[in-house]
Amino acid sequence: MSFRRLLVPVLVGAVLLTDGVASAHVTAISVKSVKSLGSFAGKPYREVEIQVSGAASGGAYSVPAVLAYPARRSDANGFALVDPYNTVLYKIEGWPGGPFLVPEARRFLGDKYTFGRGNVYIAVLWDKTVVEQLNEGFIAVAIDGYDVLRDAAALVRSPRSMPYPRRFRRPPAASKVVAAGYSSSANLLRHFYTTHQNTRKGLTFDGALLGGSQAACVSPEDLTAYYVCGGVVADGGKVLVVNTQADVELTGFLERGQTTDYRVLELAGTSHIPVPLFDFRNLGNPDQNPISNSPALRAAHANLLRWIKGTPPPKAPYIALQDVEPVDIGGFPYIPSAHDSDGNAIGGVRLPHMTSMRKGKPAGAPLGTYEGLNFNTNNPFLFLTGTFFPFSHARLNELYPTHQVYIHRVRRAANQLLQKRLILKRDRDEYIRAAKRGD
DSSP, rough: OOOHHHHHHHHHOOBBOTBOOOOOOEEEEEEEEEEEEEEEEEEEEEEEEEEOOOOOOOEEEEEEEEEEESGGGGGGOOOEEEEEOHHHHHSTTTTOOOOOOHHHHHHHHHHHHHHHOOOEEEEEOHHHHHHHHHTTTESSSSGGGGHHHHHHHHHHGGEEEEEEEOTTOOOOOOOOOEEEEEEEHHHHHHHHTTTTTTBBBBBSSEEEEEEEETEEEEEEEEEEEEEEOOOOSSSSEEEEEEEHHHHHHHHHHGGGGOTTTTEEEEEOOOOOOTTTTTTTTTTTTTTTOOOHHHHHHHHHHHHHHHHTTOOOOOOOOOOBOOSSOOEEETTTEOOHHOOOOOOOOOOOOOOSSSSSEEEEEEEEEOOOOEEEOOOOOOOHHHHOOOOOEEEEHHHHHHSSSSSSHHHHHHHHHHHHHHHSSSOOOHHHHHHHHHHOOOO
C-alpha cells in the first residue's frame, strides 16, 4: 500500500421539527443498556446505548449510538454535542490496541469537562462499511451517513418527539446542537459543511469544532478519497478550527480565514498524534511530542458555545511559516514553520511549553525543541507523532536558574492564556500544579 494511501486516512468515523431545523426521520429507537456514569461537578449523569432506526434518502438504516445526559433536567446547559465516530482505526491494520472506534470529541474534551458543563452528548456510527462489519445494523447507501448525522442532531434537539420506548427517561432537550471531530471525523464534518449539507435539509448543527482537519475533506461515499478543501467552510452555523503545528505545516495553512462564522486557531509546538493521544514512545518513536492538545480544544469548545450565544471567540496569530514554495508530501502541500533560536515555532497559540511575553516579562517554559512532524521515519503513523528533543543541562540552567523561576514562567503563560480565553481555569491550575511537581 502506498505511503499516500496510508497517510491520508490518518490525517484526517418520520418526525418534522420546527421550521429552519433539520428534518429527522427516526422511525424506532431501542434501548440496549442504561447505566449511571457518576457525578460531574455535582451533576449526576446516565449513559444509554441505543439502536436508532430511520428512513434516509437512500433507504432504511439502523445504527448504534451512545447517549449521555444529566439525570436532572435542571443540570442541562441547553447544548448538545454530536460526536461522529472516527472509524479509521477500525480499518487500518497494525494500530496499537486496534481495531476500534474512536469517539474523538469525548476523548479530547474528557467526561469531566463535557458532563461537568451540563452538555447532552451523543456518539453515533455513520459509516456504512463499519456498521455492517460489526453486524450492528445497516445503511442503505454510504452517503446516507449524513442523514444519520442529521437524525442524531434532531434526536437530541427534540427528544420528546422521538419514538423512545414507553417509560424511558428521555434526555433534556437541547436548544443548540454542535458537532465535534478530530482528524478523520473532522474531515468528514468539513466535507459536510463544504458541500452545504448543514443547511440542505434545514439546519443540522448550530456550530462545529474541527480539530486537526488539515484542510482535508472526505465524503461517506468514498472514505479513501481525501481531498484538499481549503478556505472558509461555514454553512449556516459557526465553525471553529483548531490545528496543531503538524496540521498547519501539512496543508492546514490553506484553512486560514476569518469571517463572522469561521475562525482558525493554530497551536505552536504540537503534533497531530501526541503522547496523550497514542503513546508511540515504545512503538517506534522514543522522541514523540508529549504535549497534549486537549486544554486548547476544551477552551475552543467552550468558546464555540459562547460564540453561538453571541460572544466571538478569541483571536490569535497564526504560526509563522517559512517563505518557501510548498513541497508535496503524500499528495498534500507542506511548508515548514519559522523557528526561533531554540528551534521552536514562532507565532500561533503558545501553550506554557512555548516562550511568550507577558507584561514585558518572559513567559512560557520550553524544556526542549518541539516539532509537529517526525521526519525520521517512513511510517505514516509515526510521521504525525512529532518529536521532542530536550535542551542541554547548560541551556536549562540558563533559562531557569531555579525551579521557582520555571514555575513563575509557567504561571505567567498559563495566566495569560486564561485571560485570553485560550485555556480554561481547570487547565490553568493543572499547568501550574504540574510545574510545581516537576524536577
